[in-house]
Amino acid sequence: MKVTYLCPHCRSAINAGNNIILSAKSSANKVSLILLHEEIGNYTSDLSASLTVEKGEVVDLFCPVCHESLNIPQKDALAKYIRIDDNCNECYIIISRKYGENITFKVDEKKQVDSYGEKLSRFIDPEWFLFL
Numbered sequence: 001m002k003v004t005y006l007c008p009h010c011r012s013a014i015n016a017g018n019n020i021i022l023s024a025k026s027s028a029n030k031v032s033l034i035l036l037h038e039e040i041g042n043y044t045s046d047l048s049a050s051l052t053v054e055k056g057e058v059v060d061l062f063c064p065v066c067h068e069s070l071n072i073p074q075k076d077a078l079a080k081y082i083r084i085d086d087n088c089n090e091c092y093i094i095i096s097r098k099y100g101e102n103i104t105f106k107v108d109e110k111k112q113v114d115s116y117g118e119k120l121s122r123f124i125d126p127e128w129f130l131f132l
């Protein structure tokens, strides 16, 4: 009954305990670890001590294992990683990189999109996920 999150580049597991662990870089080029709750729609997060991020600030997100970017190119401050549930179903999770913006999208193999968190007008048009 355990969910695994993977880096889309190296496919290393990036969750431990109840957290997804990512590397984050602020606009001031400070780097830190960020912990996101693994439950979809739970926006509890923690930063390690080397970074402070203001609400509304956009951070770059990286795999903590291979250091590849998780940012979605061309897309509006989004990042993605892979989720595998206990039935071995694989999907993409897409999150906002804007601190304090509590949105999540789950995109399955059939490009079916589920949306969680706040409803933001800039994401009403679902065309963006075709770039995945």
Ligand SMILES: [Zn+2]
Binding pocket: 007, 008, 009, 010, 011, 012, 063, 064, 065, 066, 067, 068
């Ligand atoms: Zn990786």
